[in-house]
Amino acid sequence: GAVVSQHPSWVICKSGTSVKIECRSLDFQATTMFWYRQFPKQSLMLMATSNEGSKATYEQGVEKDKFLINHASLTLSTLTVTSAHPEDSSFYICGGEANYGYTFGSGTRLTVV
Amino acid sequence: AQSVAQPEDQVNVAEGNPLTVKCTYSVSGNPYLFWYVQYPNRGLQFLLKYITGDNLVKGSYGFEAEFNKSQTSFHLKKPSALVSDSALYFCAVRDMGAGNMLTFGGGTRLMVKP
Numbered sequence: 674g675a676v677v678s679q680h681p682s683w684v685i686c687k688s689g690t691s692v693k694i695e696c697r698s699l700d701f702q703a704t705t706m707f708w709y710r711q712f713p714k715q716s717l718m719l720m721a722t723s724n725e726g727s728k729a730t731y732e733q734g735v736e737k738d739k740f741l742i743n744h745a746s747l748t749l750s751t752l753t754v755t756s757a758h759p760e761d762s763s764f765y766i767c768g769g770e771a772n773y774g775y776t777f778g779s780g781t782r783l784t785v786v
Numbered sequence: 787a788q789s790v791a792q793p794e795d796q797v798n799v800a801e802g803n804p805l806t807v808k809c810t811y812s813v814s815g816n817p818y819l820f821w822y823v824q825y826p827n828r829g830l831q832f833l834l835k836y837i838t839g840d841n842l843v844k845g846s847y848g849f850e851a852e853f854n855k856s857q858t859s860f861h862l863k864k865p866s867a868l869v870s871d872s873a874l875y876f877c878a879v880r881d882m883g884a885g886n887m888l889t890f891g892g893g894t895r896l897m898v899k900p
Contacts (some may be wrong), residue, residue: 715892716893717830717876718875764827768830774820775832775834777822777830778829779828781826
């Protein structure tokens with residue numbers, strides 16, 4: 674079946690630094706990748722949709738300059754949290770569409786100290 | 787706009803008993819419906835989906851769900867719950883008339899007690 678590999682699984686960074694999260698589709702081509710954010714005990718909120726070879730589409734309220742998304746190839750999408758602050762601490766999950774279904778990565782737990 | 791509602795924050799059931807996790811949806815077009823399970827600090831695992839066809843969909847780990855168009859519901863069911871089924875369950879919908887993004891419900895925590 675379709676597999677999405679997401680790295681890192683967890684990361685701790687200092688305030689003001691940047692963190693990059695990678696999402697790779699291992700056995701399918703993902704023209705579109707979705708990035709979700711999940712706060713503790715809450716649902717997944719769509720942050721942005723990345724499109725291979727073009728600009729990402731951000732949901733209302735998500736800062737484009739803070740959450741940089743790059744989708745340079747059909748198998749790789751990245752999310753960079755720039756100038757991270759403690760309020761950016763969250764669980765980030767990426768997912769791609771394959772065969773009328775959606776496959777998600779294992780998630781990245783980001784803690785900003 | 788598409789939306790999903792999971793009216794129960796938590797469902798408690800005894801091991802061996804049947805379980806139901808409720809989900810209702812709202813879309814303008816035809817829905818694609820999904821159920822996912824999430825274990826602590828893990829990603830989402832696919833359970834089942836409804837695209838078209840038979841209203842009763844069978845999925846992984848003995849789970850099934852019934853699509854009810856008139857009630858706009860897609861409840862998740864299992865005839866006999868296991869303690870290992872305890873996890874967070876998400877219902878999700880894609881509106882075929884509104885792009886390809888998935889919208890998730892708020893999640894329901896299932897607690898199966900021995």
